[in-house]
Amino acid sequence: MGRRRAGALAVTTALVTGLVGAVPGVAQAYASSATGTINTSGADLNVRSGPSSGYDSWRTVADGASVTLLCQTTGQSVTGTYGTTTMWDFLSNGGMVSDAYVYTGSDGQIVNSCVYVGAEPSSKTNPRSPNGAIDWAFQNYRSTAYENLCLKFTALAYGWGGSGWSTAEIGGDWESSHGYLNTSGIPPRGALVWYHNSADTGHVAISLGEGKVIGTSVGGAVGVAGYLDHGSYRGWSVAYYPNAY
Missing domain, CATH: 3.90.1720.10 (endopeptidase domain like (from Nostoc punctiforme))
Structure with a gap:
């Protein structure tokens, strides 16, 4: 079955106006934040220190909880409520969860990519x-x-x-x-x-x-x-x- 219905993304009106449709050869612009809902069908979801289940679980978030996404990054492939994805969501509490368990109204990226620091010498x-x-x-x-x-x-x-x-x-x-x-x-x-x-x-x-x-x-x-x-x-x-x- 499909992962999510399109069009249900909870983003403020000001941010929606900044979204750009996917056009071949044109860079995609995303929102700076968005709201999602955890859907695990009952269990608490582990919030990880990084984009993999191998990273430390330092807290949990309840099924049905509303969360704020600040950026998204690629990581471990996870199969969850909304199918299989390598996308991980960075939350406003400083942790990450797999996008496979987050209802955002879209199967694709919805907020800016997480920016990593450059390499040391x-x-x-x-x-x-x-x-x-x-x-x-x-x-x-x-x-x-x-x-x-x-x-x-x-x-x-x-x-x-x-x-x-x-x-x-x-x-x-x-x-x-x-x-x-x-x-x-x-x-x-x-x-x-x-x-x-x-x-x-x-x-x-x-x-x-x-x-x-x-x-x-x-x-x-x-x-x-x-x-x-x-x-x-x-x-x-x-x-x-x-x-x-």
């Missing part, structure tokens, strides 16, 4: 990919073990034993002085997001994309926050640790 390649780093971070969700160790937390997430910098302020200074710090645009998924703080030690977190970060000091533990929720935002960089060990 090949001279110091991280042991983990952005999705792998984010998965490690979510495995420590709500942990208090890394308070006052934000820089180490991000380095551990990317697979290192340590960053090679003594503070996030020094790390952010290095990224800035070497041309890696970006001060405009929403930090893409996997980027390091840098901040000043009153102690002059700085702060750093990992971007989930679409304005969300995961890091320490979110209510006293590892958690998800908006990228501007921490004071004194500096900017974002590729996940580059030139002195990591």
Whole structure:
């Protein structure tokens, strides 16, 4: 049977006007957000740290719940309520679910593609990919073990034993002085997001994309926050640790 009826997509009127029909040779424009409904025929749906059932399940969402989609990306092929798809939906809570269980009114893509950070220099390649780093971070969700160790937390997430910098302020200074710090645009998924703080030690977190970060000091533990929720935002960089060990 068909996956979904077309035309039932719940998108605000302002966003609908930005949609462009699929025309051969013309790039498709999508909404910046949309509403969907979870349909699992009863069971809670696992919200994952990345686009695969192999990534950490850090929370669930109930059958019938309304969710907000901020972007979509390809990942593991999943067969669910609405057939088989490789599309995964990034939700406003910072996690991902398979589009096979989300009623959106369309069988195809409906919101913008998730944007990933560029690669770090090949001279110091991280042991983990952005999705792998984010998965490690979510495995420590709500942990208090890394308070006052934000820089180490991000380095551990990317697979290192340590960053090679003594503070996030020094790390952010290095990224800035070497041309890696970006001060405009929403930090893409996997980027390091840098901040000043009153102690002059700085702060750093990992971007989930679409304005969300995961890091320490979110209510006293590892958690998800908006990228501007921490004071004194500096900017974002590729996940580059030139002195990591």
